[in-house]
Amino acid sequence: MAIVFADTAWVLISSALVLFMLPGLALFYGGMVRRKNVLSSMMHSFVVMGIVAVLWVVVGYSLAFSEGNWFVGGLDHIFLWGIDYNSTTGTIPTYAFVAFQGMFAIITPALISGAVVGRIKFKSYIAFITLWSLIVYAPVCHWVWGGGFLTGEALDFAGGTVVHITSGISALAILVFLGKRKGYGVDVIKPHNVTLTLIGTGLLWFGWFGFNAGSALAANEIAALAFITTFVAPAAAGLSWMTAEWWGTGRPTALGFATGILAGLVAITPAAGFVTPMAALAIGVVAGVVCYNAVMLKGKLGYDDSLDVFGVHGVGGTAGALLTGVFATVGAAGLISGNSHQFFLQFEGVVITMVYAIVCTIGIGFVLDKTLGLKVSVSEENIGLDQTQHGEKGYNF
Amino acid sequence: MAIVFADTAWVLISSALVLFMLPGLALFYGGMVRRKNVLSSMMHSFVVMGIVAVLWVVVGYSLAFSEGNWFVGGLDHIFLWGIDYNSTTGTIPTYAFVAFQGMFAIITPALISGAVVGRIKFKSYIAFITLWSLIVYAPVCHWVWGGGFLTGEALDFAGGTVVHITSGISALAILVFLGKRKGYGVDVIKPHNVTLTLIGTGLLWFGWFGFNAGSALAANEIAALAFITTFVAPAAAGLSWMTAEWWGTGRPTALGFATGILAGLVAITPAAGFVTPMAALAIGVVAGVVCYNAVMLKGKLGYDDSLDVFGVHGVGGTAGALLTGVFATVGAAGLISGNSHQFFLQFEGVVITMVYAIVCTIGIGFVLDKTLGLKVSVSEENIGLDQTQHGEKGYNF
Amino acid sequence: MAIVFADTAWVLISSALVLFMLPGLALFYGGMVRRKNVLSSMMHSFVVMGIVAVLWVVVGYSLAFSEGNWFVGGLDHIFLWGIDYNSTTGTIPTYAFVAFQGMFAIITPALISGAVVGRIKFKSYIAFITLWSLIVYAPVCHWVWGGGFLTGEALDFAGGTVVHITSGISALAILVFLGKRKGYGVDVIKPHNVTLTLIGTGLLWFGWFGFNAGSALAANEIAALAFITTFVAPAAAGLSWMTAEWWGTGRPTALGFATGILAGLVAITPAAGFVTPMAALAIGVVAGVVCYNAVMLKGKLGYDDSLDVFGVHGVGGTAGALLTGVFATVGAAGLISGNSHQFFLQFEGVVITMVYAIVCTIGIGFVLDKTLGLKVSVSEENIGLDQTQHGEKGYNF
Amino acid sequence: MKYVIAIIRPERLDSVTRELQKVEVSRLTVSPVSGYGAQKGYLEVYRAVELEVNLLEKIKLEIAVNDDFLAPTIEAIQKGAKTNEKGEIGDGKIFVLPLDDVVRISTSETGSEAI
Amino acid sequence: MKYVIAIIRPERLDSVTRELQKVEVSRLTVSPVSGYGAQKGYLEVYRAVELEVNLLEKIKLEIAVNDDFLAPTIEAIQKGAKTNEKGEIGDGKIFVLPLDDVVRISTSETGSEAI
Amino acid sequence: MKYVIAIIRPERLDSVTRELQKVEVSRLTVSPVSGYGAQKGYLEVYRAVELEVNLLEKIKLEIAVNDDFLAPTIEAIQKGAKTNEKGEIGDGKIFVLPLDDVVRISTSETGSEAI
Numbered sequence A, B, C: 001m002a003i004v005f006a007d008t009a010w011v012l013i014s015s016a017l018v019l020f021m022l023p024g025l026a027l028f029y030g031g032m033v034r035r036k037n038v039l040s041s042m043m044h045s046f047v048v049m050g051i052v053a054v055l056w057v058v059v060g061y062s063l064a065f066s067e068g069n070w071f072v073g074g075l076d077h078i079f080l081w082g083i084d085y086n087s088t089t090g091t092i093p094t095y096a097f098v099a100f101q102g103m104f105a106i107i108t109p110a111l112i113s114g115a116v117v118g119r120i121k122f123k124s125y126i127a128f129i130t131l132w133s134l135i136v137y138a139p140v141c142h143w144v145w146g147g148g149f150l151t152g153e154a155l156d157f158a159g160g161t162v163v164h165i166t167s168g169i170s171a172l173a174i175l176v177f178l179g180k181r182k183g184y185g186v187d188v189i190k191p192h193n194v195t196l197t198l199i200g201t202g203l204l205w206f207g208w209f210g211f212n213a214g215s216a217l218a219a220n221e222i223a224a225l226a227f228i229t230t231f232v233a234p235a236a237a238g239l240s241w242m243t244a245e246w247w248g249t250g251r252p253t254a255l256g257f258a259t260g261i262l263a264g265l266v267a268i269t270p271a272a273g274f275v276t277p278m279a280a281l282a283i284g285v286v287a288g289v290v291c292y293n294a295v296m297l298k299g300k301l302g303y304d305d306s307l308d309v310f311g312v313h314g315v316g317g318t319a320g321a322l323l324t325g326v327f328a329t330v331g332a333a334g335l336i337s338g339n340s341h342q343f344f345l346q347f348e349g350v351v352i353t354m355v356y357a358i359v360c361t362i363g364i365g366f367v368l369d370k371t372l373g374l375k376v377s378v379s380e381e382n383i384g385l386d387q388t389q390h391g392e393k394g395y396n397f
Numbered sequence D, E, F: 001m002k003y004v005i006a007i008i009r010p011e012r013l014d015s016v017t018r019e020l021q022k023v024e025v026s027r028l029t030v031s032p033v034s035g036y037g038a039q040k041g042y043l044e045v046y047r048a049v050e051l052e053v054n055l056l057e058k059i060k061l062e063i064a065v066n067d068d069f070l071a072p073t074i075e076a077i078q079k080g081a082k083t084n085e086k087g088e089i090g091d092g093k094i095f096v097l098p099l100d101d102v103v104r105i106s107t108s109e110t111g112s113e114a115i
């Protein structure tokens, strides 16, 4: 089939936008840690661009998207064998599709890094990302999008389940081995530079248009729909988080507003091309409030998901996946269209993914902890990971 | 009518680019304030993304673009009623058009914030933005682009009048109630981080390609024209501002060059798709010098338009609107094509918009000042708005 | 010929992306200098946007792309004469082509600035950029892309020779006159803010998709190929640089990883649309290691190419140009396709360009040194260029 | 010789140095600091966690002076640092510490010569 | 009167100020510093050049106190600054300097009144 | 015991600490400061407003030493901080303040032990 140039342009620019989310994430997270860990935290996002991009073209794409069984793809396309510049997927060159999907494979493990800042060994982080990409991401991606057993069942427009639930829940699971940062809950750990986090939020939202609207894989009316829902939901979520916080603490913080935007982006992701803008508004409002409360709860439960990966991506992703089952009206039918079965399918997708991700992450964590060791020493943690893991400092005179 | 995919792709990416101007603006302004107000200033741009995005889909779009009278649109499309993913506007999905126009509705009030940094109450700012969007922006947008009485009269390719004149003049008007920052004119108030302002300038220029070239609403030769004029004019304006400054003070500053670029972007906005690149060069040169002098003048007149919203957007926007009436040759005829009537129409458009914006802004300001109060206390101003309005600090150890 | 809308959209967004590389470069370089030179360094990138954009539409475009002789184009299109919004080049409006090519003309001299930070007079820098654009860039661009004697001989997909070799080698040549920074090799000169450099890297990679994939000048399968190679090569180069560094010093630095990405981007530039993704992987790996060693070598040779323009762009560009001659398989044939002649042509292109750029740069440098003077005084260097050349400081209380 | 440390408001820095120039004190060292004092700050909130803090931005001046310059220096700082005639909470403080010796690095001068 | 300078770990700042509040010392000046000390840092590498450095981030507190407040102040700092019961390398140091005079800028009060 | 404060050029920091190591002074505190001095700065311009300023970037070292270490410390700083043999304007200054007491937080050692 001949490619459609407009669709190609759209998917290519969308791919670039999704890759641009990585520096966005690096800033978002990097601003929230202490100065002594800023480069380490940013590197957690950057190095994934290196590792997973290479892994993806070597084997990941094949595991996720070549024909295989219900669980995982085959090895037909390792090293991108069998694909050349004339190959097409739908209306676009296959290379464009590989690149676009590769960006998703990159951002997903990078999201996890927010939970482990300030205490994970760099080499173990690299090992973790590598294993996690192959063992968790590639199969789940295959299930939902690549022809696996959830394809055509659970609705997931742009990765609520594949990206956000897997990363959010894995962030929680890996804490079994990493525990808390020293002084967590006693000393006060403040973001060293909130302006970085705000810039990061800007980059993330910008890039997310590629993430969601690009997932239409065509420059059509569904792309436009996904675009406008990705515009409305985070706006609403930012406001609802800010309102909750204003109400609760008397202070509408910039950090809170930014986190609310992110929660809205996460929640609209599975729904983007299936719901109306007004449903997106509702999803955004819910996501802001729910994630705010999830983050509040952390304080009480006492685990140290340092930058709230679970509270935002895990909870927001789950909320989004379920609400997709409620509000879907475009090209699918959810609860409000009287299709309660879809809601059940969504629920099923969430649970299966969560269980799989938890089990695998704990398995990977266990092996790495016994071999390389996951956590730095107390003294290294005190000094900071920039100096101890990378031999450099973020800021010099 | 069927949509054109290429136009859809172009308007969608342009919409994303325009939204990206908001973090750009946040950085541009945020770098110029003092450390104690950096988050407050950035939040002025960020929170508008939340408020106006929601307002726009709920009621603003309808007021601006649904059929109405000469003054304002009707309520046919509140909550985007009557629009679904199959609706089209020109050659693109209506949802894409709504989103694109929504970005303009967002950036316009955010521009005003540069005048009021360091002394406006956050809750009053929110109230101001909300009222101003509905009372000033939506009608003026309707006049010029939505079928109101200036549609087809005053030329305004991408918002010189609708965006920059309204915001620039309103920035001046609101100062009636906000007065000066404490110590203005006595103490020296320096930008706390010029690198942020430079990054912001980069984001703004980048996004402005979407703003201007996207306003062609098609990926055609007019888009290409608007693109190249948006490339040439700011370059020329940056140079002319820098030259004026070098001449005047002996120092070509980075901040000056950046502000010159912005002045050029503002001035080319109404003209972008109507003039040749060489006319854009001329417009840029004029804008740089004129805005430089306008900003110089402020010091003499003694008002505290803190970040020169009037000097850049008000003056630059006016210069651009009038020069559009001079240089228009593509799809319209200006003075140099012997059509002096167009110049008159431009003038008329500017004056009517200015008067309307001033009157409304003063009205809104008056009401808010009497109810919520607009200005923080002296002690809060001393301490800074980050701590007093948001309960946080930009930078922590 | 009628324009293709999708191609127009793609080239326009690509042009915006390439311009966005300038703030990226400003950050990349700005983060690596000391605080006292941060604005000066960033201005080196910013001011080029002003100067070269204007030069380009006035005369540069004509010199590079209008019909001329084997050496340089004519003056038919100065002031863009003979072009209007209906003109087309290939499948896109000529204005789009002019803008896209203008972005390349801008970034090339800006790259050089990394070698001269902290010691060049601002006015001399402006003069240098102006002359260099006209004397070096425009002719070489004409040779390779504009119908000159290398057109159709040396393969250069997106500017390995035209952009990176010219700038990289000129950076070295100009050091003949600028020498070392005070204290170089004795005092330790550390990057003042590595986070800026990382953000810059993110912007550069993002923009580079426009640079390389946009160079297809159409939204087709070659664009997709260039896109995916631009995705894979820098990832591989980042990893290979990091590995070399880890091996050599025991520390995988963030700065190193970022520089590796850049080296990969440079090296893939000439090859982007000619090679497979697997060849891109190989090119990336080689580029990372080779450039790492080139930068190491600098320390031993003792010249002060402050931010390693030669080590990254000169060496990386040369490696890329030669490897294109090895790996080209798409639309051209290299060594691995048994065409050793192409390798020779690549070699020839590199050598001729290098010699020409060196000679001209030394000539320009000589004249400027004798007239305006190139280097600031020792005392100005001590105080820093921000204060002495621009009368401002990056950071204020 | 005395080592004078003054904590002032950031925005008063220029007016303080102007006053100091007038009494011919033109060498000093400046740094940004944060201060707790009579002037109270505000509750801070990070990711839904409330913190009681009240750090405000201040500027710290350090000036080594010979004894006869001490009184004029203090007066000049006060004059420059006051927000208004009667002074306001948060205008800052001046601390005077004894200073045993000074060395000028470039010339190796010491003592009051070197100040 | 004494001028107390304490170098502590950044993350202990809040607990130190909490302890100081308890003994009614509520005025102080804070700044970020870098410290070399018994606690060692690490090799740094910039663009393939290795550097031997071991600067660590610390916080510096400056507190002017009247003599009778000296002992409680030091105690409070120690209490707040220790990482754990027995203390750890890198917990920091306290320096006590003599202080000749204090001036409160807004009121022109001097001496122990002004502290 | 003395409390030595030195203001040096940023780029000389490493050479100063190297010299200090040689005389076995390996504990110190560093912070970035801005200095006015004999070395003049330049006119600054912000948004078309000219300002007369001449703040230059410097580094401040603080080193508490026992009396017998004072002379070597000063010498080492001088040696490391000089731009060249004869020294240049702007190379910096060293201030020596009396120090009453030191406490090491982790161990509660005091006095010259604790330095």
Ligand SMILES: Nc1ncnc2c1ncn2[C@@H]1O[C@H](COP(=O)(O)OP(=O)(O)O)[C@@H](O)[C@H]1O
Pocket: D007, D034, D035, D036, D037, D038, D039, D056, D058, D088, D089, D090, D091, D092, D093, E027, E028, E029, E030, E062, E063, E064, E065, E104, E105, E106, E115
């Ligand atoms: N005893 C003290 N020790 C150290 N710093 C102090 C002391 N008292 C005041 N300061 C510093 O001086 C600043 C101004 O003091 P503050 O009490 O707020 O106002 P006032 O100027 O009215 O005394 C404080 O923020 C703090 O940095």
Ligand SMILES: Nc1ncnc2c1ncn2[C@@H]1O[C@H](COP(=O)(O)OP(=O)(O)O)[C@@H](O)[C@H]1O
Pocket: E007, E034, E035, E036, E037, E038, E039, E056, E058, E088, E089, E090, E091, E092, E093, F027, F028, F029, F030, F062, F063, F064, F065, F104, F105, F106, F115
């Ligand atoms: N003699 C000294 N002079 C100046 N600063 C010192 C001195 N000794 C220690 N410091 C500061 O105190 C910090 C903590 O001291 P360090 O020796 O690391 O641990 P400890 O708390 O076990 O003494 C150092 O990083 C340094 O900033």
Ligand SMILES: Nc1ncnc2c1ncn2[C@@H]1O[C@H](COP(=O)(O)OP(=O)(O)O)[C@@H](O)[C@H]1O
Pocket: D027, D028, D029, D030, D062, D063, D064, D065, D104, D105, D106, D115, F007, F034, F035, F036, F037, F038, F039, F056, F058, F088, F089, F090, F091, F092, F093
């Ligand atoms: N009397 C002083 N009080 C405080 N700081 C001083 C004093 N004299 C010099 N300094 C600091 O030392 C730095 C270097 O001094 P400067 O006079 O420029 O050069 P020199 O090294 O030739 O004396 C100044 O920038 C300033 O920070």
